[in-house]
Amino acid sequence: MTRRSEESSLPALPEEFSFIRRHFLALAGEGALGLTDDAAVFRPRPDRELVVAADAMVEGVHFLPTDPPDTIGRKLLRTNLSDMAAMDARPFGWLLTLSCPRNDGRHDDAWFAAFTAGLKQDQALFDVSLLGGDTTSTTGPLVLSLTILGDVSPGKALRRNGAQAGDGLWVTGTIGDGALGLKALLGELPDPTGWLTERYHLPRPRLGLELGNIAHAAMDVSDGLVQDTAHLARESGLGVRLDVDTVPLSDAARAVVTNDGLRELCLTGGDDYELLLAVPEEQSVQLQARCSARGVPVTRIGRFEPAGMGLKAVRRDGTSFPLSRSGWSHMGTDENFI
Template sequence: MTGRSDSENAGSGEFSFIARHFRPLAGAEALDLRDDCALMRCPDGEEFAISTDTMVENVHFLPDDPPETLGRKLLRCNLSDLAAMGARPHAYTLNVTVPRGGRHDDNWFAAFSRGLAEDQKRYDVHLIGGDTTSISGPLVLSATVFGLLRQNRALRRNGARAGDDIWVTGTIGDAVLGLMVLQGKLEDTSGFLAERYHLPQPRTGLKLHRIVSAAMDISDGLIQDCGHIAAESGVQLVLNAKDVPVSEAAASLGQTLLMQRLSGGDDYELLLTCPPERSHALQSACQDAGIPVHRIGQVQTGRGVRLLDATGRDIVLEQGGWQHF
């Protein structure tokens, strides 16, 4: 969208396409999407946090997902990464690779960019550039998102220490159940679970500097992401399965889906570790932001992740599976 056209993709038609659907999303830094680059400045004493993600049709979303939600989901996944580092949303670039054959017509793109416009307002971000290309294959969307934060204040994955508590925001496992609903494997008449799959809620706006010892967003599934904190911090994370927060819609489907919930992806909640003496500060910060937070376990010496059932017995976690003792 910075004036680069894909010669196979409508030639000068691409320019009016960009003008129609993307120029209204562009901030001043985009130079109206008319130049070779965007220009972006950093306020004194701050730095940029940068995250990038790709979503592929049939892998990360379904062909009949509403176009209004697709760009928003991509944006929100990246905003969740910013939230995990403690950065506030600022801007993004967007690369759209459109299947040939016309299914993604002007109406489709109008809905797609309408969704983005709504989230730009909600999260106070703007588009600064992009590229549109064509493909003989599925729709591919990439975004690179820029956040701002004070220098040396980034929340990292490597600060968890033995004795810290483990906390998560929101409820865990809704998105993976939502995907199963959309695939016809589960039923949820409330629509809540599918909504959680389509539109994650990035936990931006939390002020956790000097409160939490480590932070990341849960995108690969709670257990796998706990493994990342454990590896980066050189500790063991011990989770109490019964304490992991569950939504009403998920709970109504019964306990048999516990392991799906704890190992499914796409939650985009925050996984935090926090020394016990700062529990109150953490809860206050979350309350101020209107974000629920629950303590789900403890950091210990050792390595890897342990999951305990209600009686304190280990649930054995295996690569790609699990079993009860």
């Protein structure tokens, strides 16, 4: 029997592998081995430390079933890229684990073609590539889990535990657009320009700022500004004062934030994916210059204080701003640092 006839007698390609080739092979980069093996193989850059992070998104929890599939893919990648930005790392590759509802009639080839088209667009924008992953089916909702890989100069990764008393609390961009955008998508707020819903669908990871020699500590704002500020202070063994009236809002947010309830939503709603930074006073000018050079707005919104203070959210006149919650909880529990 000839080799050709032997090959023709092989079983048909399993649907899982066919699915991967149809939708994900075009995303595979160097080291992915054509997505045909059990793992990727790549050589880390010399004199760099590897940085790895992972995040999951669940349909109905982290995105709406009606969200466009291309923006779901892009948001998944961008939220992980934001973790790289928070550690001042350079991303280069990613892994995807996909658990898709079995025969639900919605997540068909057309849906995944749009999903991967969005990923391809952002791969080119952020210079990263797919290295591998896993696919499976589920009786529950669509679950997407992405692992991002990057590198950083040895000892230069920004962490959450380095803030010092007296450091300024700074944040990039604007706060509250994502949470307000979700309200707009649910029909609970107007969004005539589409700015708020666009910010909900597509976060802007603040990569490439190179703040390792400027900031003492950093993290990205994903679970709400108040809660993540408390995380930064807690990990550094400090208290923190948050000056509520200085928190930057976009023009679209200002147009709809007409009461303290909506302002609290901006402070606690999450989905901002901006950088929260602890910066010593002597580095504040350099911070602003570095961010300005990259076209990224940055605003001082408070100050780290000695331990024992907790978090105080105050207005411009010094009175406390009432907070009924601190932010999003992944485990369904309440934070208690305020």
